[in-house]
Amino acid sequence: MSGVDVNLVLRSTRVVTPEGTRPAAVAVAGGTIDAVLPYDADVPAGARLEDFGDDVLLPGLVDTHVHVNDPGRTEWEGFWTATRAAAAGGITTLLDMPLNSLPPTTTVDHLRTKQQVAAPKAHIDTGFWGGAIPSNVKDLRPLYEAGVFGFKCFLSPSGVEEFPELDQEQLARSMAEIAGFGGLLIVHAEDPHHLADAPQRPGPAYADFLASRPRDAENTAIEGLIAHAKRLNARVHVLHLKCCPPIREAANQDILWAGLADGTIDCIVSDHSPCTTDLKTPDFASAWGGISSLQLGLPAIWTEARRRGHSLDDVARWMSAAPAELAGLTRKGAIEAGRDADFAVLAPEATFTVDPAELFHRNQVTAYAGKTLHGVVRSSWLRGVRIASDGVLAEPTGRLLERDR
Known part of the structure; x- marks a missing residue:
């Protein structure tokens, strides 16, 4: 010792x-x-x-994708309730997403507002992503220097008007700025043109929901993202493999598990995206597209992982070590000397x-x-x-x- x-x-x-x-x-x-x-x-x-x-x-779980919505939409969630749920579920570190709160985390002043709200309420260690939107290229470096772990952007509408998506030119500008100081850009990658052209049939039928978010929307957006990243030598992480874009058919779910097994998919995080009960309508077209899973993520994943022959070593890698590595949380994610005792x-x-x-x-x-x-x-x-x-x-x-x- x-x-x-x-x-x-x-x-x-x-x-x-x-x-x-x-x-x-x-x-x-x-x-x-x-x-x-x-x-x-x-x-x-x-x-x-x-x-x-x-x-x-x-090792304590590390959830790098949580929408706490505090301040501004605290009737949806808040740092007190979210971090209590996380602690009850074995999560000891979370990173808060920059949107769904008011203000969004798109300037240093907005970051400080969020930190002041979070500080007395956090039951677990809490960090913050910054946001990349069309109007804030000048704010990206100051946000990074203020301690955000990277930047989230959307290539299609985010669902909240205060966090608009980037078009291809805006994406290139933001990515070039972030690459200039070695930051990480995490991206919701769906092409808005493919989404606009897809059939929109409201109702409870899952097949109609799948048709409204076609595979081509993901493929086209990711291809363009990779091209920009290669040209700019930028660090980019594609996120969202469930809800929107959807998890699709059972065969696609099997492929997602295979991707976890072979390392194509790095990690499992919650995308905890809560809302009030009235927003959970029986219509896929209008229902808020998120699943509240902070407290249940570990048993939910373990239940299916064990059925598929995976071990808790795998689960710890997907839900603790890999998210910590992605975000650069060097004291988190493993039971070994020198790490936090989480x-x-x-x-x-x-x-x-x-x-x-x-x-x-x-x-x-x-x-x-x-x-x-x-x-x-x-x-x-x-x-x-x-x-x-x-x-x-x-x-x-x-x-x-x-x-x-």
């Missing part, structure tokens, strides 16, 4: 480390993982031991049936209502402090994160 005073040891027969799952004891000092030790290692004098038996000790404790064989009344989201609307899922989150830990335990939440201790300089 490092010689720093260890004050906590977490022990489990199943600890998910970068080298695989094994029995281990994790020594924590000052909120940091000091060492990953053999399971039967002596507990240092003065340290508290927490033994989880056969429950799995995972953990989720999961009973992977246990099951539960989703009751919306037990969710901490502001609006208890869920696509998983009545579903039986595998994987019960027993507790969550942030820098060595238990912040959630069997649905009981501690007072907020989350910190506001800025990009590592």
Whole structure:
């Protein structure tokens, strides 16, 4: 060990480390993982031991795609409710998307407004993406220097008028500016012309919804994005493989899982995009297109992953290590010495049936209502402090994160 005073040891027969799952004891000092030790290692004098038996000790999940909507649309969600739901679900770090709040995170002043709102309410560590819109190329570098983790843009309408999409010329200008300081651009890639030409039949039929968001809209937008990125030597990440654009047919879902298995798809994050209950209409054309899943993401993914033969090592890579790497969160995403002591404790064989009344989201609307899922989150830990335990939440201790300089 490092010689720093260890004050906590977490022990489990199943600890998910970068080298695989094994029995281990994790020594924590000052909120940091000091060492990953053999399971039967002596507990240092003065340290508290927490033994989880056969429950799995995972690295705390990192969700880099969350719409908290605070301030401005707090009737949809807020930092207090969103981060409580995240903590209850094993998520210890989130990055907030720049749109759906008022103001959007498109200037440094707007970022500071959002940080002031978030600071006293965050139950988990919280960072922020900036937004790239047609009018703010001049604001991109100042936002990056102020600590945002990168920039989100849309190539088709975002759904809120204060966050307009970029056309191809505007995309090139924003991408060139961001490439100039080595930033990351994350992109909702659907071509607006293909969307405009697609049939728009309102109603509850999923086939009609699929027809309204054709494959060509994705393919054309991504091809153009790759061409710009090559020409400008820019860092670009394509996001959104569900809702809009839709997950499509069962065969396409199988291909998405294959993409996760072979590394084509980097990570799984929630795109937690909540709304009030009145916006969840039975019409695909008018319903708000988002699924509230912060609290349920880990068991939802584990339920399907285990059915398909994947392991919790895979889940930890998709939902913790890879998102942390994407955003440059070097202290997050793994159980290894030097990282923050952020953990989720999961009973992977246990099951539960989703009751919306037990969710901490502001609006208890869920696509998983009545579903039986595998994987019960027993507790969550942030820098060595238990912040959630069997649905009981501690007072907020989350910190506001800025990009590592």
